[in-house]
Amino acid sequence: MNLHELLTDAVADVEPRHALDEIRARTSGSRRRWPYAAAGAVLAVAASFAAFAVLGPDTAPTATDPGASTSASPSATASESAGPQMRAGAVYYIGETPDGLRLYREFAPVPVDNPLVGALTQVFMGDPQDPDYFTGWPPVDSTFLGAEVVDDVIRVEIGDPENLLEHDPPVEQYAMAIEQVIYTAQGRGAGAAARAVHPQRKPRQRAARPGDVGTARERRGAGDLGPCLADHAERGDARRQPRAVRGPGGRQLVRRQHRDWVEDLDGTVVVDQTPTIASGAYGAKLYPYEVTLDLTDVPPGDYLVVSSTDDPSGQNREHTDSRSITVVD
Amino acid sequence: MTTHALAGAVSADRWSADEALSALYAAHWRQLVRLAVLPVRDVGTAEEVVQDAFVAMHSRWGRLRDNDKALAYLRQAVVNRSRSVQRHRVVVDRHLRASSGRDPETAPPSDTRALDADRRTAVLDALGQLPDRQREVLVLRHYLELSEAEIADTLGIARGSVKSHASRGSAALRDLLGDVWKDES
Numbered sequence: 001m002n003l004h005e006l007l008t009d010a011v012a013d014v015e016p017r018h019a020l021d022e023i024r025a026r027t028s029g030s031r032r033r034w035p036y037a038a039a040g041a042v043l044a045v046a047a048s049f050a051a052f053a054v055l056g057p058d059t060a061p062t063a064t065d066p067g068a069s070t071s072a073s074p075s076a077t078a079s080e081s082a083g084p085q086m087r088a089g090a091v092y093y094i095g096e097t098p099d100g101l102r103l104y105r106e107f108a109p110v111p112v113d114n115p116l117v118g119a120l121t122q123v124f125m126g127d128p129q130d131p132d133y134f135t136g137w138p139p140v141d142s143t144f145l146g147a148e149v150v151d152d153v154i155r156v157e158i159g160d161p162e163n164l165l166e167h168d169p170p171v172e173q174y175a176m177a178i179e180q181v182i183y184t185a186q187g188r189g190a191g192a193a194a195r196a197v198h199p200q201r202k203p204r205q206r207a208a209r210p211g212d213v214g215t216a217r218e219r220r221g222a223g224d225l226g227p228c229l230a231d232h233a234e235r236g237d238a239r240r241q242p243r244a245v246r247g248p249g250g251r252q253l254v255r256r257q258h259r260d261w262v263e264d265l266d267g268t269v270v271v272d273q274t275p276t277i278a279s280g281a282y283g284a285k286l287y288p289y290e291v292t293l294d295l296t297d298v299p300p301g302d303y304l305v306v307s308s309t310d311d312p313s314g315q316n317r318e319h320t321d322s323r324s325i326t327v328v329d
Numbered sequence: 330m331t332t333h334a335l336a337g338a339v340s341a342d343r344w345s346a347d348e349a350l351s352a353l354y355a356a357h358w359r360q361l362v363r364l365a366v367l368p369v370r371d372v373g374t375a376e377e378v379v380q381d382a383f384v385a386m387h388s389r390w391g392r393l394r395d396n397d398k399a400l401a402y403l404r405q406a407v408v409n410r411s412r413s414v415q416r417h418r419v420v421v422d423r424h425l426r427a428s429s430g431r432d433p434e435t436a437p438p439s440d441t442r443a444l445d446a447d448r449r450t451a452v453l454d455a456l457g458q459l460p461d462r463q464r465e466v467l468v469l470r471h472y473l474e475l476s477e478a479e480i481a482d483t484l485g486i487a488r489g490s491v492k493s494h495a496s497r498g499s500a501a502l503r504d505l506l507g508d509v510w511k512d513e514s
Contacts, residue, residue, distance in 0.1 A: 001510075002471075003499070003502070003510075004471045004472065006510065007367060007452065007468065007471050007472040009452075010367065010448075011449075014359075014362060014363050014366050014372055016358065016359055016372065016375070016379075019376060020354050022380060023380055023383045023384060023387075024350070026380070026384045027346070027347070027383075027384055127388045128391060129391075131391040131392070133392075
């Protein structure tokens with residue numbers, strides 16, 4: 001026998017039991033699981049009282065707050081049925097761009113009485129609505145153990161550092177995974193002045209340990225956010241009428257042109273929009289923009305709303321974000 | 330993210346996570362459990378490991394969106410989780426040994442009938458004595474018959490490391506198996 005035959009023979013009699021039903025039960029219920037154990041590593045996010053308080057206001061930011069654009073449809077996701085009262089909370093995921101990984105925001109139902117844990121659970125479960133987004137955290141069931149606010153510090157507890165280390169994520173992804181937690185925990189994205197306490201070493205060197213205290217750094221801009229975010233382009237049904245598309249535009253040292261359009265599933269553009277320069281001053285800030293796409297003459301059907309920024313460097317590093325919609329009469 | 334990629338994503342998005350889960354389960358459940366049995370031995374534990382991998386794959390389907398990628402992810406998750414199970418056992422055994430002053434009793438595998446042949450037991454014992462990476466490379470190469478590139482991708486290591494682990498692992502396994510391998514060759 002060669003080694004292949006030896007190994008194959010060694011497990012040839014193993015006949016696992018049927019488990020598809022169990023797996024289906026777990027996948028249908030996992031999104032509502034709420035781990036609360038109190039052990040493991042601690043990722044502490046220093047936040048001002050204001051930062052904690054914005055866990056609520058993030059669902060209704062002002063148009064003048066750079067980067068604080070509103071949800072796809074916050075009110076639509078609030079639950080009025082029996083059970084925990086829910087509202088929309090901001091959850092940050094990672095998306096790939098020509099310039100590397102960036103954070104993108106979605107809104108998901110979170111319980112009114114504990115939006116912090118609710119939003120962070122979404123981060124660690126990693127099931128964004130947009131198929132282009134993902135979470136940087138590994139699929140370890142016990143990763144997120146809980147979160148609480150103590151004085152002015154948000155403590156996020158992460159379990160089983162060995163398991164995290166086993167997945168050995170790329171350093172860039174690990175860094176963005178931490179940013180996911182910070183942005184989501186603070187409930188406020190760009191422009192929120194806050195300090196983040198990071199584990200000092202990268203995962204290839206050592207996993208976070210209980211009681212880790214890392215280096216504090218000041219967040220000055222929103223360099224981790226995706227430069228283009230069409231999060232006002234709601235998913236789902238859309239009326240055949242003019243429709244607003246807004247986004248924070250992303251951090252940029254020079255102003256970029258935004259172009260927004262609607263295309264069908266074959267990639268044919270059915271509504272185009274004149275390129276727009278985002279408003280705001282130059283600097284390391286987000287530039288909110290808003291355009292209107294007129295769907296009046298668009299036949300009912302499935303489409304993509306696409307928002308794009310150009311690349312002033314001329315290297316074709318255009319950033320694009322999109323939402324699926326269905327145009328109805 | 331490019332417009333082209335996004336357009337493609339919408340097309341692939343028509344296959345839901347649930348549909349992908351069912352298809353991948355039907356095609357790979359048994360082989361993946363057997364893959365997990367090689368390092369963890371116990372069939373029940375192996376089933377749990379693979380179940381966890383399927384649940385994780387389901388939650389990430391929005392990112393994977395492709396059967397080949399999903400299968401690669403499943404293999405990677407099974408290997409990683411199997412390694413975690415083994416390391417956890419080492420820690421537990423060490424704790425039991427320290428607290429009781431004697432070696433812990435070895436629990437029989439839940440499916441002893443499948444593992445009771447001397448040769449099979451010898452192979453699994455020998456695999457268990459290899460360093461993690463050597464065992465993982467040998468199993469992926471000689472059980473799943475993956476290429477060096479696929480193994481490197483699954484384990485997140487360089488192809489040169491795959492060769493090195495394969496070479497050392499084969500030599501070590503041959504020594505450990507002794508007559509079992511020599512006699513059967």
